[in-house]
Amino acid sequence: MTFLISCISNKDDLKEISIEFHTASVKPTKFAIDLNNRTMEQYQYQSSIAYVDSSAPPTKYHGFSGYPIRHRDTLIVYYKKTFHIKENDLNKFLQVLHKNKLDSNITHHLDGLLDGVSFKLNTINNKKDTFSLESNCTDRDENKLEYKYLDPFFELANATIKDYKGICIVEDLQNHFSPGLRIKLMSNEPLEYRIWGTISNCRNDNPELLEFLKRLPNDKPIIFDLRNGSFSPCLYELFDEYGNKKKIFYYSMEDNQWAKIKLKNSFKTREQVMKAIANMQCSPKGSLLLE
Numbered sequence: 001m002t003f004l005i006s007c008i009s010n011k012d013d014l015k016e017i018s019i020e021f022h023t024a025s026v027k028p029t030k031f032a033i034d035l036n037n038r039t040m041e042q043y044q045y046q047s048s049i050a051y052v053d054s055s056a057p058p059t060k061y062h063g064f065s066g067y068p069i070r071h072r073d074t075l076i077v078y079y080k081k082t083f084h085i086k087e088n089d090l091n092k093f094l095q096v097l098h099k100n101k102l103d104s105n106i107t108h109h110l111d112g113l114l115d116g117v118s119f120k121l122n123t124i125n126n127k128k129d130t131f132s133l134e135s136n137c138t139d140r141d142e143n144k145l146e147y148k149y150l151d152p153f154f155e156l157a158n159a160t161i162k163d164y165k166g167i168c169i170v171e172d173l174q175n176h177f178s179p180g181l182r183i184k185l186m187s188n189e190p191l192e193y194r195i196w197g198t199i200s201n202c203r204n205d206n207p208e209l210l211e212f213l214k215r216l217p218n219d220k221p222i223i224f225d226l227r228n229g230s231f232s233p234c235l236y237e238l239f240d241e242y243g244n245k246k247k248i249f250y251y252s253m254e255d256n257q258w259a260k261i262k263l264k265n266s267f268k269t270r271e272q273v274m275k276a277i278a279n280m281q282c283s284p285k286g287s288l289l290l291e
Helices: 087-099 145-160 164-177 207-215 233-245 257-261 270-282
Strands: 002-010 013-022 029-034 039-052 059-061 064-066 069-084 106-108 121-124 130-135 183-187 191-199 222-231 248-251
Touching: 039 145, 039 164, 069 164, 087 145, 145 164, 164 191, 164 222, 207 233, 222 233, 222 270, 233 248, 248 270
Parallel strands: 002 121, 106 130, 191 222, 222 248
Antiparallel strands: 002 013, 013 029, 029 039, 039 069, 059 064, 121 130, 183 191
């Protein structure tokens, strides 16, 4: 994975910030923040394509024979949208950049990583001095300079990007950085949470998840959006246990594994969930109506 952040400053005032990721599982993605217009452009692309060169002589690799793989420079844009940034959210992010201002070139590269992170922050001042931070370190450590930028950036991106596909791209990128419990509040009325990425391990290894489930209210419906999230198979029993104690509903896409396993009160769409909740509230005893 490659992670790149670049900032341009003039007279010590930031004017533009660009953040770029390259990963094995997510297409190259760039975020450009325009500070004058308070906008964030999200841009996912591919700069080259691989193809089999059948016109070349076959080659041998690890005992196998085949045509060589070539790469052709070809720009393909998969996603491009611009979003307005709230002033308070932007100011909070800029405070972090100013607090951790770079005054030298720093490189943190670990050799032998299959999925490392390259994080680069470029700053240019009025003297045209340029400073940068580069890293391919993914080990979770809030004291590392990398995460002093990464965490606030993801907070800003999640608060700014409103398009569903754009949100999924951010979540898929953030999933590489072990950001704790992958559950976020989407609304209070109705009470809805979104599970994103993968919640790993089992019951005894998830004290934060256990506390979260215990704190859920008993007297109102709770919705979980599983469209871009999953959890370990050994956690199914835990969710099923709390589903019997509380009024929990789930919805996910058809190809999501939990649509096949069938948690209680699991549906394909949010509309179906809302209909089931309405039926439950209209029933004499408020009992759950299972699909």
